[in-house]
Amino acid sequence: MKKPGYKIAGISAFAAVVCFALLAGCIGQQLSSDFNEEDVKKAAENVITLINDRNSEGIRELCTVRMREALTDDVLDQIYEAIGEGGQFENIEDMSVAGTTDSQSGEEFAVVVARAKYEIKTFTFTISFTKQMKLAGLYYR
Amino acid sequence: MTGDTLTEKRILWFFLGSACFIIAQPLLRLPILNYLQQSTDFLLVYTLNPLLIGIAIAFSAGVFEEGFRFLFKQFLLQPAECVFSQPVIFGLGHGIAEALMVLVPAFMVIPVSQLGLATLERVLAVILHVTLTVVVWNGFQKKQRALYLVLAITIHGLVNSLIPVLSPFPDSVILTEGALAAVVVVMVGYTYYSKKYYIPGRNSNEETRI
Numbered sequence: 001m002k003k004p005g006y007k008i009a010g011i012s013a014f015a016a017v018v019c020f021a022l023l024a025g026c027i028g029q030q031l032s033s034d035f036n037e038e039d040v041k042k043a044a045e046n047v048i049t050l051i052n053d054r055n056s057e058g059i060r061e062l063c064t065v066r067m068r069e070a071l072t073d074d075v076l077d078q079i080y081e082a083i084g085e086g087g088q089f090e091n092i093e094d095m096s097v098a099g100t101t102d103s104q105s106g107e108e109f110a111v112v113v114a115r116a117k118y119e120i121k122t123f124t125f126t127i128s129f130t131k132q133m134k135l136a137g138l139y140y141r
Numbered sequence: 142m143t144g145d146t147l148t149e150k151r152i153l154w155f156f157l158g159s160a161c162f163i164i165a166q167p168l169l170r171l172p173i174l175n176y177l178q179q180s181t182d183f184l185l186v187y188t189l190n191p192l193l194i195g196i197a198i199a200f201s202a203g204v205f206e207e208g209f210r211f212l213f214k215q216f217l218l219q220p221a222e223c224v225f226s227q228p229v230i231f232g233l234g235h236g237i238a239e240a241l242m243v244l245v246p247a248f249m250v251i252p253v254s255q256l257g258l259a260t261l262e263r264v265l266a267v268i269l270h271v272t273l274t275v276v277v278w279n280g281f282q283k284k285q286r287a288l289y290l291v292l293a294i295t296i297h298g299l300v301n302s303l304i305p306v307l308s309p310f311p312d313s314v315i316l317t318e319g320a321l322a323a324v325v326v327v328m329v330g331y332t333y334y335s336k337k338y339y340i341p342g343r344n345s346n347e348e349t350r351i
Contacts, residue, residue, distance in 0.1 A: 029189060096181035100189050113185040124181070126188055 031099040034131045035110045040097050044112040044127045047135060052089045054080045062135040071138075083140065087119025100128075109136055151230050157213055158234025158274070165209040167242065170201060195305025196298075203297030210235070210277045211290050221281035224342035225335075228278035229271055236270030239263075262318055265325050272328035273297055275335050282338035300324055 031037055043062075050058040056076045060068050095114045102109065109128045116123050128137035177183040187194045210231075218227065240263040247256055273293050280289025300321060307316045 094181045096185040098185050098189060111185065111189060113181040113188060115179075115181055124184060126184075 029098050029100055031097055031110055032108045032131075034108065035099065035129075037097050039133065040110045040112060040129060041095055043129055043133055043135075044095065044114055044125070045092060047127050047138065048089075048092065048114065048116055048125060051079060051083055059135070062133075064130060064134045064136050067135055067137070079140070083118070083123060086121045086123055090117045090119060093117050093122070107131075111137075151226065154218070154227055154230040155234035157217060158231035158236075159238035160234075161209045161213045161231070162206065162235045162238040162242075165205040166202075166239070170205040174198070174201075192305055196302045199301030199305065200294070200298035202301050203294040206235070207273065207277060207290060207293040207297055210274055210293070211280075211286070214278060214281055215286075221284075222340055223278070223281075225275075225339040226342060228274040231278075232271030232274030233267065235274065236267030239270065240267055258314065258318065262321065265318070265321050268325050269300065269321070269328060272325070272332045275332045279335050279338055296324075296328070 031040070047059065047062065050062075054076075056071075056073065059076065060071060063071060093115045095112060097110060097112050100109050100111050101107065108131060111126065111128045114125045114127065116125060123140050126137065126139040127135065130136050213231070214221075218231070244256070244259065244263055247259060253260075273296060276289055276293040276296065280286040280292075283289070303317050303320050307313045307320070310316055
C-alpha cells in the first residue's frame with residue numbers, strides 16, 4: 001500500500017502542473033473571424049519594420065485617430081532611442097496572436113505579442129489592431 | 142539527548158528551512174516563470190488577463206513553497222509528532238532565506254534608510270512564513286495532512302494575490318502592506334492557539350523526542 005505522503009506529494013505535483021498549464025496559455029482568447037491571423041502577423045511585422053526605419057509618417061498612417069494623437073514626435077523619438085539601444089535589428093523570433101474585446105465599447109481587437117531580436121538585446125512588442133487593421137495599441141519592453 | 146545535540150537539531154531545522162526555500166523558489170519556480178516569460182503565448186495571455194494570471198502566479202508560489210515545506214516535513218523531519226519549536230525555527234530559516242534574497246540586492250543599490258517599508262514588509266513576510274509552516278506542521282500533528290497543506294497553499298496564494306488585486310488602487314502599497322499586517326496578526330493568533338497540538342517542550346530534557 002502506498003504511503004499517504006506519496007499520495008499527497010502527487011496531489012501537490014499535479015496542482016503545480018495545473019497551475020503552470022493555466023499560466024502557459026490554455027486560457028487565451030480566440031481571434032475573431034473578422035480578422036485573418038496571417039494578415040495580423042504581417043501588419044505587426046510592418047509596424048516593427050517602420051519603427052526600425054524610424055518612419056514616423058508611415059506609422060501614423062496606420063494609426064487610429066486616437067493613436068495618431070498619442071504618437072507625437074517626442075513620443076516616437078523616445079521609442080526610437082530606446083529601441084536604438086538594442087543595436088541592429090536581426091529578426092522576429094516568435095509571435096502570438098489573440099483576440100480581445102473592449103469591455104466598455106464592445107469593440108474587438110487583434111492583439112499580437114512579438115519577440116524581436118536585436119544585436120544587443122531582445123524587445124517584446126505588444127501591438128493591437130482594429131477590425132479595419134488600424135494600429136490601436138503599441139507597447140514595448 | 143544533550144543540550145548540544147538539541148542545539149544542533151535546531152540549527153539543522155533552520156538550514157533545512159532555508160534549503161526548502163532555495164529549492165522551491167530559485168531552483169524551481171523562478172526558472173519556470175522565467176522560461177514562461179520567454180513565451181509570446183504566455184505574455185499574450187498575461188497581457189489579456191493580467192488579474193487572472195497574476196493570481197495564478199501568486200498561487201503558484203503557494204503550491205511550490207507549501208508543497209516543499211510539506212515534503213521536507215514528510216521525508217526529512219520525522220517523526221510527524223514534534224515540538225512546537227520545530228516549525229517555528231524551520232519557518233524562520235525559510236523566511237530569512239527569502240528576505241536575504243530580496244533585500245541584499247536592494248541594499249546594494251538603495252540606501253538602507255530608503256528601504257524602511259521594504260524591510261517592514263520582509264519582517265511581516267518572515268512572520269507569515271513561520272505561521273504557514275505551523276499550518277503545514279499542524280496537519281501532521283492532527284493527522285489531516287492534505288487538508289492543512291491545501292489550507293496553507295490557499296492562505297499563501299490569497300496573501301500573494303493582494304499584489305495583483307490591489308495594485309490598480311491608489312495608495313496600493315499602503316493597502317497591500319496593511320492587509321498583509323492584518324493577515325499576519327490573525328495568523329500569529331492562530332499559531333499561538335496551535336501550540337496545544339505539539340509535544341510539550343518547556344526545557345531541553347523534554348525535547349528529547351524530536
